[in-house]
Amino acid sequence: MTQHKHVHSHPFTPNMLTVEEALERVLAVIKILEQVNVGLMESDNLILAEDIYSSLNIPSLNNSAMDGYAVRAIDTKSATAENPVQLDVKGQIQAGDLPSVDLSPGTAIRIMTGAPIPEGADSVVPYELTDEKDQLDSKHVLEYISIFHSPNLGDHVRPAGEDTSIGDLVLKSGYELNPAGIGMLAALGLNQIPVIKRPEVAILATGNEVQSPGEILKPGHLYDSNTYGIATAIKRWGAIPKIIGIASDNLDDIRKKIQLSLHSDLLITSAGVSGGAYDLVKNVLSDLGTVDFWSVKMRPAKPIAFGLLKHEDRGIPHIGLPGNPVSALVALVEFARPAIMKMMGKKISNLPTVEAILDDSIENTDGRRVYARVHLYEDSGSIHAKLTGSQGSNLLTSMTSANGLAICHEDLPKLAKGNKVVVQLLDWLDQYGLLTKQKEISVTQGK
Secondary structure, three states: OOOOOOOOOOOOOOOOEOHHHHHHHHHHHOOOOOEEEEEHHHOOOOEEOOOEEOOOOEOOOOEEOOOEEEEOHHHHOOOOOOOOEEEEEEEEEOOOOOOOOOOOOOEEEEEOOOOEOOOOOOEEEEHHHEOHHHHHHOOOOOOEEEEOOOOOOOOOEEOOOOOEOOOOEEEOOOOEOOHHHHHHHHHOOOOEEEEEOOOEEEEEEEOOOEEOOOOOOOOOOEEOOHHHHHHHHHHHOOOEEEEEEEEOOOHHHHHHHHHOOOOOOEEEEEOOOOHHHHHHHHHHHHHHEEEEEOOEOEEOOOOOEEEEEEEOOEEEEEEEEOOOHHHHHHHHHHHHHHHHHHHOOOOOOOOEEEEEEEOOOEEOOOOOEEEEEEEEEEEOOEEEEEEOOOOOOOOOHHHHOOOEEEEEOOOOOEEOOOOEEEEEEOOOOOHHHHHOOOOOOOOEEOO
């Protein structure tokens, strides 16, 4: 049975904060996490915590950029297809081998791409500019080679240190690691990388009526969709979701479940932030920490709680999302996403936005900022935004068919059909696919 206990008046203002005010309070508390070392394959999307200097010359030796013949340019200066220059072949060098002989005047050494240039050579002639194919087709042993082209000094020779030299600053602290950066670190021989740690985010659902997917659903109950939507978004943003489970509406269970999250970097709860159930969560949070605010001037997702849980010598930020699934996801995007970015040491940026033409009007009946779920599409060179049906915060289907959130600011009572509207692009969909047919439409970074 749900326990409803009255609590004393809240130790914080009941006035709703604007989205900007609430986010500012959240980010003021969030700290960049500590530095750790991780393996190469665990470093993607993480922020480099130290400058990386090269301990190697890459390449380590002058090497060939082509399969061909290492020569002295002076020996081939008169070579043409009509009057080739013939040179004795003194051996072959494979990639990974070191030259066993130096190049003497009037000779050539067969060389593979990436193989070190032998002493005495200064250029490479690609095998296509020789008679190698004809000789091999005729089963000849390559004792000599006819050169049909006069190379310039240094042609097709990659100098040692061309990519990076010993002592070069290769990647700066703050670099967000990606396939190219990780490849560069591997090229330097590094396998443990100093990065800002990946946040561990505890996720807790609340409610007597909530059950885990896979269970037999009891009459009047519902499955826990919030935990899995939240966890998936968190994983996509680079953090590690830690699913705590579902707490029933009683003080002991809520306290027990919240205490399981105290070794995480962030706790996200869903439900229990409005009405009677909120009082229970608030009692536990007040015992274990502080609550900063609990109401934001936005729709959906007005009831959002934020505070700190105290554990040993540190505070664990807590974001309390509403229980309705659309509200939970919208609040997650607007507050948890930037919080996670800051924890990871990333530059905090809003979602990209596009300007679109509304196909339906957006009503703003209570002076809150409206985040309307819309489907963006292209028509005759323009972007249009169509509401994804009824905008009830309990209707998860309105999010599954949306690829953006159209914003009606709190000071506007209505945005009429045909008006232009700024739309945030939801970053868990291929938002840019809708723009592929339009070269002129620009995607701008939200400010």
